[in-house]
Amino acid sequence: MASEGASGKYTTVSIPVTLYRRIKKLIEDTGFTSVSSYVTYVLREIVAAHEMEKGEEPFTPEDRERIIEKLRRLGYLD
Amino acid sequence: MVAKPHGGKLVNKVSREPRRSRLLEEARELYQISLDLDTAVDVENIAHGVYSPLEGFMIQDDYLHVLEDMRLSDDTPWTMPLILDLDPRKMRGISEGDDVTLAFRGSPLAILHIEEIYEWDKKRYVRRIYGTTDPAHPGIAQVMQRRELLIGGPIELLSNVPISPNFERYLLWPAETRVLFEEKGWRRIAGFQTRNVPHMGHEYIQKAALTFVDGLFINPLIGKKKPGDWRDEVILEAYEALIRYYYPRDATVLAILRTRMRYAGPREAVHHAIIRKNFGCTHFIIGRDHAGVDNYYGPYDAWQIFQEFPDLGITPLFIREAFYCRKCNGMVNEKICPHDEQYRIRISGTRIREMIKKGEIPPSELMRPEVAKAILRFKELFVR
Numbered sequence: 001m002a003s004e005g006a007s008g009k010y011t012t013v014s015i016p017v018t019l020y021r022r023i024k025k026l027i028e029d030t031g032f033t034s035v036s037s038y039v040t041y042v043l044r045e046i047v048a049a050h051e052m053e054k055g056e057e058p059f060t061p062e063d064r065e066r067i068i069e070k071l072r073r074l075g076y077l078d
Numbered sequence: 079m080v081a082k083p084h085g086g087k088l089v090n091k092v093s094r095e096p097r098r099s100r101l102l103e104e105a106r107e108l109y110q111i112s113l114d115l116d117t118a119v120d121v122e123n124i125a126h127g128v129y130s131p132l133e134g135f136m137i138q139d140d141y142l143h144v145l146e147d148m149r150l151s152d153d154t155p156w157t158m159p160l161i162l163d164l165d166p167r168k169m170r171g172i173s174e175g176d177d178v179t180l181a182f183r184g185s186p187l188a189i190l191h192i193e194e195i196y197e198w199d200k201k202r203y204v205r206r207i208y209g210t211t212d213p214a215h216p217g218i219a220q221v222m223q224r225r226e227l228l229i230g231g232p233i234e235l236l237s238n239v240p241i242s243p244n245f246e247r248y249l250l251w252p253a254e255t256r257v258l259f260e261e262k263g264w265r266r267i268a269g270f271q272t273r274n275v276p277h278m279g280h281e282y283i284q285k286a287a288l289t290f291v292d293g294l295f296i297n298p299l300i301g302k303k304k305p306g307d308w309r310d311e312v313i314l315e316a317y318e319a320l321i322r323y324y325y326p327r328d329a330t331v332l333a334i335l336r337t338r339m340r341y342a343g344p345r346e347a348v349h350h351a352i353i354r355k356n357f358g359c360t361h362f363i364i365g366r367d368h369a370g371v372d373n374y375y376g377p378y379d380a381w382q383i384f385q386e387f388p389d390l391g392i393t394p395l396f397i398r399e400a401f402y403c404r405k406c407n408g409m410v411n412e413k414i415c416p417h418d419e420q421y422r423i424r425i426s427g428t429r430i431r432e433m434i435k436k437g438e439i440p441p442s443e444l445m446r447p448e449v450a451k452a453i454l455r456f457k458e459l460f461v462r
Contacts, residue, residue, distance in 0.1 A: 009147070031385070041388050044153070048389030052082045059088075059253050067257045074247050076258055076331065 015039070080259045080267060080358035081392055085131025085154050088252055088356065092125045092235045102236050105179040105186035109172045111164065111229075116302050116338045118182040118239045120160065123337060125188065125235030126251040130356045135162040137230035138196040145206045148345070148386065155352065155387045157345040158207065161198070162190075163225040169195065186236050193231035200224070207342050208374070216304045216371055217341040241336070244311055245300060250333040255295065256358040258331065264293035268361040268395060269354030271368070273299045273339060275308050275316040275453055277445045279425040281324065282400035282409040287363050294330045295359055296321075302338040304371070307461045310334075312453055319452035343368070343375035344383035348390070355392040362392050366399045401425060402443035434459065 023035045032038040059067070071077040083089075093101055113121065123129055131154060136144065139151045141159050150156045172178055174195055180188040204211050204218045213219060241249060250258070259267055268287040272280065288294045296317060300310045314334070321330055335353065340346050346369035351362040368380035377399075384394045398411035402423040406415055415422070423443050433440045439450040453459065 045388035048391055051086050052391060054086060059090075059257075063253065064257055067254050068261065071250075071254060071258050071261070074250075076250070077261055 010036075013039075079265060080256050081355045081360045083127065083130045083252070084352050084355050084391060085152075087131060088256075089124065089127040089130040089133055090253070091133055091233055098236055101189055101234065102186055104177075105189060105236060108177055108179040108189070110179045110181045110186075111162075111168075111190070112184075113180055113182050113187065115182075115239070117162065118180075118187055119301060119336045119338075121180055121188050121233055122235060122239045124160070124233055126253070127356055128252060128335070128337075128353055129160060130252070132156075132160055134190065134193075134232035135228075135230050136160050137194040138228075141196075141198070141228065141230070145203065148348070155348065155390050157352075157383075158340060158342060158349040159203070161228045162230070164195070164227045164229045165225045166227050169227065180233065182237075182239060187239065188233045188235045188237075190229070190233050191231045192229055195227055195229050197226065198228050207340075207345055209343075210374055212374075215341065215374055217339075220338075220340070239336075245314070245334055245336075248314065248332065248334040249336070250357075252356045252358065255331070255333065259293060259295075259358045262293060262328070264291075266291040266361065267293045267295050267359045268363055269295045269297055269351075269357065269359035269392075270363045271297055271299060271335075271350045271354070272313065272317075273303060273307060274427065275313055275430075276320050276449060277425050277427070277430055277440075278402065278409055278443060279400040281320065281446070282411075283363055283365060283397040286397050287361065287395050288326075288329060291361055292329070294325075295354065295357065296330065296332045297335050297354065297357070298332075299339060300334045300336050303461050304339070304341075305461050307339075309456070309458060309461055312456050312459055315452045315455070316449050319448045320446060323448045324446060339369070341369060341371040341374075343370040344380045347380035348383055348387065351384075351390065351392050351394060355390075359392060361395050363395045363397060365397065 020035055023038055027035065027038050068077065124132055124134060136159055141161060143149050143151045144156050144159050148155065148157045172192065174192050176192050178190050178192060179186045180190050200221055201211060204221055208215055208217055211218065213222065268291045270284055284294055298313050298317065317332055321332060347364055350369065354362050364380055366377045367375060381396045384390070398413055400409050400411050403410045403415045403417050403421050405417040405421040425444055430440050430444055434450065434453055437454060439447055
């Protein structure tokens with residue numbers, strides 16, 4: 001049985017120094033407190049968009065027919 | 079296109095024949111853990127993908143990430159732990175790697191494969207999730223009653239949780255709403271979470287949202303609530319009346335979500351948005367003090383938290399509280415009404431409640447008379 005503990009939460013990714021400086025300037029007077037927090041925010045946004053393109057179809061054509069039948073029976077579809 | 083499921087895949091852990099019959103036989107021989115109604119409903123929700131991408135109760139790694147970072151261990155946004163608690167005195171004979179039967183009212187409901195059994199710190203939990211340790215908070219009261227160990231692992235559903243015939247026709251699962259929205263030709267769908275009967279303020283924000291999307295998914299929460307909340311039957315009848323008389327039928331779907339309220343304010347608002355994303359919603363309406371209780375959270379805290387999730391995959395719609403303005407002669411909000419407070423009629427849930435209790439129909443600036451009449455047909459209005 002495990003007990004409650006903490007694990008490492010961050011790792012390092014290298015970006016060009018010029019980009020670092022550019023971002024540092026960009027985030028002045030914004031809600032971002034560091035270049036890391038900005039990069040994390042932007043990367044999550046982009047990664048999520050890419051992942052969305054890869055989503056699987058959740059049901060087979062047979063499932064779909066069965067669902068449509070139920071929806072008609074319940075009055076959700078004509 | 080409707081929203082992709084959270085985490086990219088709609089979970090389906092509903093056992094099918096002939097596997098189901100075999101598992102039901104096996105389930106009778108396994109160690110049984112009895113569930114209360116709310117936890118049984120959670121199991122059913124997991125199996126039908128309501129909590130996608132979760133396939134079971136959280137193991138410790140996910141639990142701690144959710145607690146501290148509001149994300150699963152794979153970085154997917156997730157704000158409310160989904161946990162199963164267990165009494166240490168009752169865990170003789172079970173250990174990690176075993177299969178156990180999750181039973182409801184004496185019958186096998188699901189099989190749980192135990193990946194991990196671990197301890198949890200309830201005070202840390204309530205501090206992180208509720209932002210307070212005040213035992214008067216109704217969500218905290220729920221947590222402190224839970225048992226000392228947590229058990230995590232994937233489930234497989236064998237049976238359905240019984241539901242009142244009054245609610246059965248409103249129970250749709252994410253796979254079903256996704257097909258429904260597609261069949262209706264909706265590409266943009268706004269979800270609306272509620273635990274109240276609808277007044278004019280609700281109608282205003284729902285219709286404001288509907289102006290910009292193809293369909294409105296009204297999704298009342300049916301389940302354990304605190305004393306004094308509106309009873310589930312009353313909420314549904316009130317919405318039926320509102321939709322019948324005032325909503326475009328082909329742009330509105332009313333279906334229930336069975337789950338308990340946690341009253342976790344901002345965190346629960348994100349949780350509610352993720353659930354509606356799994357139902358296929360592309361947008362989710364966040365009102366004032368969403369999932370809040372008393373004065374534990376600021377009125378717009380639930381708006382702020384969404385800034386932390388650029389990767390949520392559902393667009394929050396922040397619509398300001400509405401009121402009736404006698405000068406504008408209609409429902410408006412702070413942003414669009416230039417008139418003084420003296421012309422404004424604020425919609426008070428408490429005032430509506432008091433009038434209804436006395437058998438009175440509230441003024442039409444507060445509530446549609448058809449809705450009030452539907453409510454007044456009930457003898458029991460509130461959860462005891």
